[in-house]
Amino acid sequence: MKLFFIVSFLFMYLPALTLAGCEDSAEGFAALNGGTTGGNGGTVVTVTNQADLERYARSSGKYVIKVSGRINISPKGTEIDVASDKTIIGVGAAAEISGGGFRIINRRNVIIRNLRIGNTNGGEELDWDGIQADTSTNIWIDHCIFENVGDGGIDMRKDSDYWTVSNTWIKGVNKAFGIGWTENIVTKATIHHVYFDGTNQRNPSAGGMLYAHLYNNYLRGCGSYGHYIRGATNGRVENVYFEDCKNPLQADPESTLTAVGNVFDGSSGVISGDIGVSFDPADFYSYKLNPTSDVPRIVLKHAGPKADVCS
Template identity: 35%
Template sequence: MSFGNRAPRGVLRRRTPLLLAGAALAALAGSAVTPLNASAAAAGCSVEYDVTNDWGSGFVASVKITNTGAALSNWELEWDFAGGQQITGGWNATYDQSGSHVSATNVSHNGTLSSGAETTIGFQGTGGGADPTAFTLNGVTCDGSDPGDPGDPGDPGDPGGPTASLVGWATQNGGTNGGAEGQTVSVSSASALVSAMQRSDPLVIRVSGTINLSGMNDVASNKTIIGAGGARITGGGLDVDGVRDVIIQNLTFSNWADDAINVQEGSTNVWIDHNTFTTGYDGAVDIKRESDFVTVSWNHLDGSGKSMLLGHSDGHTADRGHLRVTYHHNWFDGSQTRHPRVRFGDPVHVFNNYYYDNEYGVASTMGAGVLVEGNYFENVEDPALVGYASSDDGDIVARNNHLVGSGAIETAGSVNSIPYSYSPDSATSVKSIVTSGAGAD
């Protein structure tokens, strides 16, 4: 079986560090190794295998590969599962599985690994059991040393975590780690959740069951809020207000009385990822009042009304120079408007989202600059609008989008350059990629 790109979710649950490399043609027991050309031959490497989310019947894993030997122009990582696990989707590599044996081959953007360079791949799978205990890279068994210096144990790298899959504006300004430096707590009641969110120390908060909130509830800096499978927040919302470094993942929001998630008052470095939003009073994800460096990724908006507002009002000119946000791989599924509705922010990056049966997709107003790239629009009356309602026009640059039964994309002016690296999927494949990967478990 082969698997294409999907994005990961979750936070660290268990880690198997494996230091790789060295012996000339050693391979995993029972596996055949196809010789590779000289430029691909591995001299040494290390691997760190992390299960980032585990809900019993399935899991998400991140695999960090560090090249401790000579430069590589392409690579193939192989291992055997010990517990009957089966990969159902992956990202940053092409995966093939036969029985328990798995091979992961580089894709175009990560094939070249100079000495000391690293890349992270990952996948979602079913089943459970023991983690892999042996890997080979280009046919060489992994133990972490460089054959040219057998006494050097290599560098196992940083412990990793949810930022392995982070793309976009939240990677800037020092990056976004949430509560990764703190302890992990589990909550299943509104009082426990609110108390944990408002603690001053870094914290990973694991949410289980259905939690009924009232009103908007503050989230302090350095927090990761992640749902166990099926976790739901209803009635109220999360207020990310004047803070830094917040990650919100794998939650379903419903029947919110104000906003589901409100990012405001200069909050920075926020990542909103792999959540599901049904219907509520106002915005599903609103970002405003000088907030900045935000990524909104792999969310499923299922019938929402006012989906995603970016910018408080036409009169709030203090938003100029802020509101730099990336929206990617979101599924706007019969949701009505604001995907997003943008004021002032430039550049705002909207790429590889799937729009289905919406009133309008993107609106750029009040001098905003929006790059609309590689999206799939299906049955969308107005995929992108220059200006909206009584707001002054903004700018839109559009490229490589795919339209099915939809109106025209309006464009105007120019947009500031995107400062971070990213690898967009082909627009024609976005529908299948996003519908199979977006939303909460």
């Protein structure tokens, strides 16, 4: 009988205990500049409503904020301010921020993982984004899904630097993922294993970036264009699978582009060739490329929220 209660306790609380100890690290540029650790080592809290989410997200100090269930945001389109040294992570695959998103403005060291974010349809003219970051550093977005978003799914803007977006699903969003809104060429970012699913534009639109590393992404059904290396961006695009995309790979004449191992399945229109020789990401960090033929299977399996994303 005693053993029964011990086993029952473990089954009830193991997910929470596992999540509390979730201190995974990002790959890519988010791992540099001191690393992106979010609220690791800080206070662990669980939130089920908007008031508590806002309270802890804006607090000073380190917090791991576990989102349980669906949080309905009011008024619609509200973007919750996130302070430095925060991890916001969904408990299980059903954790959701509905009717709003997040703002990361002049902050450092933020992780957002394992969340459904969206249901802000109709807010394009009101700039209702899933996640908007301005002038911030060391951000990791991982295992999220953006769906029914009013404006941009993800907007990384105004010199935001040292960030990684990984294992994320952007579904049916018009302006999927925008980067730039700055004349400075400082941004260094990694985008890998991201599923652009029936999106239209900004897949991403990588403008004004010192280094843009895009690898092992899966783009299916792009309506306007796929990966776009804009302006003076120095970009490397590796082992990306483009399926039924219009203008799957574009680059402006003033950009630098090295494109290696990409597949253009049923895609048509602009497919830019190399322009100069891009930077080598291996000079900055270690990473492992999946074979391009395996990318759809791998991305479909892993992108978006999961029961437990902690390794």
